Amino acid sequence: MAQEVSEPDLSTQAGRERFLAEASDWEMISGSGQTMDVGPQMRGAVAVFKNGVIVVASGQRHRPQVNAISVRARHFGIARIKMLDAEKDFIEELYKAFGSTKPKTNWRALDLERQKTLSRIIHEAAEMRASDIHMRVLEDYTEIKIRVNGRMMEIGQEPSQDGQEMIRAAFAVAQGQGASGTDSTFQQGAMFANSGLLPENVEMLRLQYTPTSEMRGALVMRLKYVSKSYETDVDSLGYSLQQATDLRNMRLKTNGMYIFAGKVSSGKTTTLQRCLNAMFLDKRKEISIYAAEDPKELELLGAIQAQINAGTNAVTAFRDAMKAALRSDPNVIVLGEIRSEELTSMAIEAAKTGHALWSTVHAGSALGILNRLINLGAEREDLKDPRTVGGLIYQRLLGVICQHCRTPLSEALDNEAIDADLAERFARLTGRDMSQLYVLGRGCDKCFKGLTGRTVVAETIRPDARLLEMYMDESRVKAEQYWLTPNEEGGMGGAPVMHHALIKAGAGICDIDEVQGEVDLLETYERELSQLVPRLRRDIDALLAG
Ligand SMILES: [Zn+2]
Numbered sequence: 001m002a003q004e005v006s007e008p009d010l011s012t013q014a015g016r017e018r019f020l021a022e023a024s025d026w027e028m029i030s031g032s033g034q035t036m037d038v039g040p041q042m043r044g045a046v047a048v049f050k051n052g053v054i055v056v057a058s059g060q061r062h063r064p065q066v067n068a069i070s071v072r073a074r075h076f077g078i079a080r081i082k083m084l085d086a087e088k089d090f091i092e093e094l095y096k097a098f099g100s101t102k103p104k105t106n107w108r109a110l111d112l113e114r115q116k117t118l119s120r121i122i123h124e125a126a127e128m129r130a131s132d133i134h135m136r137v138l139e140d141y142t143e144i145k146i147r148v149n150g151r152m153m154e155i156g157q158e159p160s161q162d163g164q165e166m167i168r169a170a171f172a173v174a175q176g177q178g179a180s181g182t183d184s185t186f187q188q189g190a191m192f193a194n195s196g197l198l199p200e201n202v203e204m205l206r207l208q209y210t211p212t213s214e215m216r217g218a219l220v221m222r223l224k225y226v227s228k229s230y231e232t233d234v235d236s237l238g239y240s241l242q243q244a245t246d247l248r249n250m251r252l253k254t255n256g257m258y259i260f261a262g263k264v265s266s267g268k269t270t271t272l273q274r275c276l277n278a279m280f281l282d283k284r285k286e287i288s289i290y291a292a293e294d295p296k297e298l299e300l301l302g303a304i305q306a307q308i309n310a311g312t313n314a315v316t317a318f319r320d321a322m323k324a325a326l327r328s329d330p331n332v333i334v335l336g337e338i339r340s341e342e343l344t345s346m347a348i349e350a351a352k353t354g355h356a357l358w359s360t361v362h363a364g365s366a367l368g369i370l371n372r373l374i375n376l377g378a379e380r381e382d383l384k385d386p387r388t389v390g391g392l393i394y395q396r397l398l399g400v401i402c403q404h405c406r407t408p409l410s411e412a413l414d415n416e417a418i419d420a421d422l423a424e425r426f427a428r429l430t431g432r433d434m435s436q437l438y439v440l441g442r443g444c445d446k447c448f449k450g451l452t453g454r455t456v457v458a459e460t461i462r463p464d465a466r467l468l469e470m471y472m473d474e475s476r477v478k479a480e481q482y483w484l485t486p487n488e489e490g491g492m493g494g495a496p497v498m499h500h501a502l503i504k505a506g507a508g509i510c511d512i513d514e515v516q517g518e519v520d521l522l523e524t525y526e527r528e529l530s531q532l533v534p535r536l537r538r539d540i541d542a543l544l545a546g
Contacts, residue, residue: 010055010086019084020097026051028098029073036072043095044088048073052080057088114169117158119197124155126199126223128448131265133223137163137216149399149451150265150518160216167209167219173197174207186210191221201226206295230301232278237271238455240500240539242493246391246460247271251279254287254331256390257351259338261363261372267397267456268360273298276334276358290328292321293336304328308336315340322346326355335359341377348378351388365497366394366459367480370471380472386463394497395458396519398510401440402447406508409437418513425522430506431537438508455509457501457519461494484532498525499532499539506540 008022009015030036030048038046046066047055054073060066061083070081121144125133130146142163144156158166173196174189191197191205198205204224211217235244250258260268276289280301289303294317296305306321318335319342325333326346333350335343337360351357363372369392370383382388409427412418418439427434440450461467461483471479485491498520504510516522525532 007082007084010084010090011058016086016090023049023053023098026053026098028094030069031095031099034099036069038069042069044092047091047094047098049098050078052078053082053084055084055086055091055094057091058085061085110165111169111172114162114166115173115197117162118166118170121155122197122202122205122221122223123199126202126225129225131223133221134218135163135167135221136218137167137212139216142166148448149454150397150514151399151449151451153449164216167217170207170219170221171209203227224297227273227299230277230299231274232281234271234274234278237267237274238504239458239460240495240503242495243458243460243500246462247275247393249462250391251275251282253390254356255351255354256356256387257347258356258358258391258393259369259373260358260360260393260395261366261369262360262395265397266395267454268393268395269297271393271395271456272334272358272360273300276303276332277301279332287331288329289332289334290325290330291334292318292325293334294318297336298334300334303334304330315342318343319346322350326350330355332356332358337361338373338376344373344376344378348382348388351390352382352385356390363394366392366461367471367476367483369394370468371476384465384468384472386465386468389463389468392461392463393458395456396497396501397454398457398501398504398514398518399440399451400453400455400509401438401511402444402450402452403508404446405441405444405450406438407441408435409439409512410434412439422512422516422522425526426505426512429502429522429526429533429536430540431533432506432540437506437512439513440511455504457497457504457510459495459497459500461492464492467492484529486535495532495535496529499529499536502536503539503543506536507543509543 008019010019027050028047029050030038030046032039036048042065045057045060045063046069048069052073054070056066073081121133125146128146128148130148132147134145134147134152136143137160139160141160142158143154144158145152145154170191171187171189174191187209189207191207193203202223203226206222206224208220209217234247239247260272262268276298277300280287280289285302289300290306291298291300291303292306292308294308306324308317308321322335322343333355335347335357338344338347347357347359361369361372363369370389373383374380407417409418409423413420413423413434423434427437430437443449446452467479467482470482483492483494484496487493501510501515501519502525505512505515
């Protein structure tokens with residue numbers, strides 16, 4: 001903890017003497033070869049003490065070098081900084097008085113200590129297959145939470161100061177922008193196996209540091225697990241039979257755009273990766289795949305994966321990569337995300353000229369992908385051609401509830417563990433008795449807090465000309481109706497993601513509360529999609545029958 005110091009006026013002899021008396025047992029951490037390596041040219045400008053007192057030469061506070069030093073001090077875990085002005089001579093005197101003393105704090109040893117704790121936390125998180133670790137330094141303690149199967153839970157606390165030091169220690173072994181950077185605000189980095197802190201099943205940890213108030217901050221670490229290399233199984237991710245067939249048909253095509261939408265952690269990277277690897281093997285490795293993403297996330301068989309250092313100029317970097325792709329004779333182009341007008345037109349051009357283009361956009365539904373492309377400057381005429389718009393996929397991930405400890409809906413209702421209105425609506429829609437429906441249980445030795453994994457819920461569309469023309473020329477509502485109308489009544493027989501989610505809730509695989517929270521409201525389904533209810537009941541029975 002920073003030691004309280006009254007503020008002496010260092011421009012007076014009395015003030016300097018008082019300071020020296022007070023500081024007699026302080027530790028100076030700046031100097032050549034010290035914790036804060038300050039070269040000779042800065043020795044008349046700034047002196048840093050471990051308790052957070054920084055003495056700066058008058059008028060030099062705002063020099064970038066001085067600023068950089070105070071930022072570094074913060075990264076070293078010094079929570080409270082107090083700046084004092086003094087004359088150059090006095091600062092040089094401080095170096096003579098304190099500078100020769102051996103550092104009392106062994107930062108390397110301290111780092112090792114903190115890294116041990118950090119490693120323990122990472123191992124614990126990986127054991128539970130957490131996707132993220134959140135470390136938030138608060139005034140009184142450091143809160144440590146992990147996200148497992150989409151849900152946050154606290155796994156422990158550390159002292160406040162230790163948290164800030166752990167964050168420093170994490171960046172000390174991370175690659176990327178290190179602790180010596182002058183960027184006082186946000187920091188990013190990545191930790192790999194060579195840090196010695198990761199368990200075997202974790203390939204990489206992506207770090208994002210956000211400074212909060214009062215020199216404290218929050219670190220979020222995203223775990224990237226070692227993927228069982230080059231998996232090709234798409235079907236087992238949770239798609240319905242129809243959706244799996246759609247995806248298989250999309251993989252067979254050698255032209256057109258195949259576009260995924262979904263939030264962060266919607267499983268689209270996994271699906272994209274498996275689809276492309278399956279395609280590569282199905283086509284007996286006789287196709288060439290060119291991928292451009294930032295950061296690189298996909299593990300692709302036989303692909304040229306362009307290294308993109310987008311930095312601040314993502315648009316230019318991706319344009320260059322796309323140009324290179326088109327000159328590299330690819331059959332399939334994978335673009336991390338379509339996010340600018342220029343990329344949109346390049347993507348459409350590629351799709352129209354005999355390439356299959358797989359990518360993602362930000363959209364809230366499969367049909368919404370079309371709207372997003374229009375907003376990104378796509379020509380409506382181009383989007384009317386099903387040879388150009390080959391496939392639209394929207395998906396989410398929902399927790400899989402443990403079959404051993406799940407709770408019957410009737411029991412959850414008695415215990416007031418579920419909203420009565422929601423329970424009734426759920427039973428009514430599915431046409432099942434409350435004793436045959438289930439919600440998340442309390443957890444047992446076969447699961448983690450009632451969950452055993454995650455499963456995809458999705459909507460997939462392989463558009464035909466009529467759908468695209470309706471969407472572009474008439475109205476989105478009409479197009480959606482056409483998509484949802486059963487085949488035998490002249491429609492496309494499609495089903496929205498809410499339908500898929502309700503099938504899984506009805507079959508006791510997903511929790512209705514999560515469906516309602518994550519996908520959509522049951523009210524909406526009941527009001528707007530009531531024509532799908534008989535089909536919902538059949539689909540639940542079919543899923544239960546296996
Ligand atoms: Zn269980």
